[in-house]
Each structure stands twice: as C-alpha cells, then as structure tokens.
Amino acid sequence: MTALDPDDLSGDERTAVEHLLYRLADDELVLAERYTEWQVTAPTLESDLALANIAQDELGHARLWYDLLQDLGYSESELIYERDPGEFRHATLAEVPFEEGDWADAVVRGYLYDVAENCRLEALENSAHPRIANRVSKVRGEEEYHREHARNWLERLAGDEDGRRRLQTALDRLFPHALTLFEPTDETVEDDIVGMGIRRRGLDDLREEWLATVEPFLESVGLRLPMDPDDPADRLPDAVGRDRSHTDDWFDLHDEMTHTYRELGRTETTRIMDKPTDE
C-alpha cells in the first residue's frame, strides 16, 4: 500500500488510523501554538530564536500528520479551523497556558513532551502503514535536537537554587498533564491501533519507557516526580484531552486561533507551501 487510500481501509482500521493521526497532529499543533507565546518574550534573544525553531518544527510536524488526514478526505478547515474544539484529541499537556515569565514551565514541558514524542515515534517506525512510517524519520531527526535543548536548559536552571525550585513547581503542576500523553482516545480503538500494527507498542509500554528515561534524568538534576511509583497513572488530571475532555483554556485558545478565519467568513485555508512528500 503506498497511500492511505480510504478504500483500502476497513471501517475499524480507518477509525484506528484517524485516531492515531489526530493524537499526533493535535499534540504538535497545540503545543507549537503555546510555544509561539514565547516569541519576542523569551529570556534572551538566543533562547527566543531557539524556541521559535522548535515551535516551527512542531508546526511542520503537525502539517505532516494533518496532511495524511487530508488524504483521508478532510480539509485543513475541517481539521483545524471549523472543527469543534471539543473534538480535539491532544493531551492536556499541550494546551495548559504558560504563566508570564514561567520559562521553567516551557523547559519542563518541552522535556516531558519530547521524550514521550521520541518513544512513540520509535513505536511508529515499523507501522503497518508505510506512509506513517515514512514520515517518522523526518520528524525524529528534529526531535533529537529538541531533547538536547530541553536537557541542556534543565541542567543549567537546576544548578541554581531559585531555578531548581521553579522547575520543581512546574514539574509538580505539569506531570499529571504529561501522563495524559499515554491515555487512550478510546479503549477499543486503542486495542485496534496496536492489534492492527499501526503502532507497534501499547500506551502502558510507552509510558513505562518514558518514565524509565525521565525519572533518572530529572533525579540527576535534583528534581523528583510527584507520583506514586506503583501506580503512575493515579495522578491523571480531570481533563485528559485524548478523550476530548479539555480545560477551559483550550476553548479560549481555539477561539483566538480561529478568530481571523471566522471574522473574514473564510471557508478554506491558504496553502503557500508544497504538499509534504513521503521522501
């Protein structure tokens, strides 16, 4: 199979592929949207440029995943601008707002997300759907830089007493939201995602792998995870995102994102770049 041709997918398979793509695309879009809040207001000109790079990488990835959904018959308008915000599937880690000046949040959030991103991309490298697998390597190359960026910042800030305290506060607040990255959109569909080989590993597996990376590293810089080691999932927040439950902040964010589109009565979105390829 060379394309995600809807005719080649059984009903359940199509649903599973769509759920998986929404997880990926919505995470990248919404997190990037939050990252761009730091443009012009990051601590230094250098960190401003670096985080803008990361935001644009994530937007580019969102574009890759939404593009596969477009091949299944949806338009960008339907996927983003006219979609009910209550239908989005991103983890709440992506949507919670930054407090002004809370660079520790940006650093911790980036780290928790980028490690999780790496785990899940690895599990997609051998996806039964070649078009998903093909795009993974493109994304992974950039994510390596993101993790390095986050680790570097964690080390630098954690070496300072005030910095470490702020990092810990951010970690305490964000950790429950990070756990939502590993929640299913729907139990049955999730079983299909793994059963049909669309993603080669289950979410519990991915979370364990993620924890096995983030816990020792965070400890090495003097931070501790706010969780019960026997039951890491017991700290889930009220809204988990994946199942379409969201915080109020997401609805505000979606409203701002779609403001111009609605105000001008647009019915379609403008493409100025070429459609992504699988190469």
Added chain:
Amino acid sequence: MDVDEVNERAGPREFGPHDDLPREYREAATRMIQFHANSEIMGAYLEKPFIRQAPSLDRKLALSAKVQDEIGHGQLLYRAAESLGVKTRDEMLTELAEGEGKFLNCFHYEMDEWWETPMIAFFVDGAAMRRQATLKRTSWEPYAHAMDKICFEEGFHVKHGEDIMKELATGSKKEREKLQEAFDEWWPRIIQFFGPTDDQSTHHDFAADVGLKTMTNDDLRNAFIDAYVPKAKKYGLEIPDEPRIRERDDGTYEVVEDDLDWSEFFAIAKNDYDPGKEQIGGRRRAQEAVEWVREALDDHETRTRGREPQAAD
C-alpha cells in the same frame, strides 16, 4: 583618526572594529544601528499576535518564521552596534525596556487585526527594504555585513506580505473593505516613516558626511512613492486624499506637510505616544518576568566557567 580623516576616507564598508575612530563617529553609528535594532524587536512585538490569528497553518508557519527572523536581525544589529564599543547589548536592551530606546514610528501604533498585517509586512517592510538596501554601502563594515543577511530575508517577508495583501484584495467584499480601511489608517504613518520632507533631522549631515547614511530621507521617500503607489493601485486600493502628494516637474514628489500630524510624529519620536508606551511597557513586563532566568544563567556560567563548553543558546 580624527573627524576630518573619517570624512575623507568615508566610503562603503570602509571602517571596522580595528580602526581607531573618533567618538563622534562611534556615537553616531551606535545611535543609528541601535535605532534599527530596536525597530526589529518592536516590529516583531507588533506582529507576534498574528502568528496565533493567522487563518491557515502555512500562514502561521510563515508568520512565526518572520517574527523569528526579526529577532535574529535584532541580534545581528545589536552585535554590529556593540562592536563600536559605545554600549553593550544589555545596555541597549535595557534602554529599550525603559522607554529610552528609540524605534520606527510605525511600530508605536496598535495593530489589532489580520487585515492590517500587510501594512507592516508589505508597505513598512517595503519602505524599510529601500532604506536597508542603501545601507549595504554604509561605512561601518559590521553594519553593512548585517545588512546582507537582513536584506536577503526581508525580501521573503515583503513577498509574503504582498501575498497576504493579494489574498485580501481578491477576496470577499468584506475583505476588500477591511483592507482599504487598514490602508486609510496606515498610509499617513507609512509616509511619515521617512520623516518630514524638509528633513529636520539633526543627525543627518554628520551621518552622511561620514558615510553612515548614503541616501537622504527625501530621496528614499520619492523612491518609495514611485514604487508603492502603483503597487497599491494594482491591488485595487484607493490612495487616501490626504496627505496630498504632488508630482513635481522633475518626477519627484512633494508631500503636503500640513496634511500630516507632526505633533503625533514628534511625540512618537520621544516615546511619548500612548499606544507605543503600552507596547514598550508590555515588552518590559515580559522581560522583567524572565529576569530570574538571566540571573540563573549568570550563576550557572560563574559556577561552570572553564569546566565545560557552553551551549550556544
């Protein structure tokens, strides 16, 4: 080197950090480059909200990249200014935060809606491009060098600005009306970008004599009007009745000064215009909120100096 020698030698990219230049030159160049760098930062501040409000994913990416480019230009320009040895980058950024740093008149106004973005991204950037192109021949080599990269990237920005404008100009009736409204509001400010016609700039003569400036504001304004009035008309925009612009026999233009609000312009030049003050204050608060990060970085650097190589960012 004394001022006379500087005047004599002045030419494109003539002077660099190894030259022993008089204080007058170094201060004049610092003033000019600092103004330019500040303008990059405050322009980015004004455009930032439209990353979020962009009506498509591609537009969002392009806007984010543009805002990033402007910050990158600021970084390059502060470095070019710093190399004159008059002020450090931190000092210049502090001056900007405290309302002492000056920047382009157009970036003191509020920009609320997407359909205003071509006013900056096409007209103001287009106007800035004309000025910047002449600065590739400025006498301070690090400034000219920064201009090579900046002009290259600005070319893309203006193209994107034009593309947004074209989309609005060929869009629905509402889009065309909104674009015209934005143009009516911004046009006088854009004309004022080049300052008063009789050039009351006290800094010009010296800056021209020592080769920092290579074209007068009048010449730049003429070239801009010549190129951009036809462009505006091409996109169906009506040129507002005021300021009146008359073509002289020699093909240059006369702008009727009384049609423009010069008290507002000079208030802006002193950072004493309310919307601009809001923008300066907004940026200052954002900078203060991350002061703790800069302090933590300084601590980190002190602790680890000589022990490990520092990452670039």
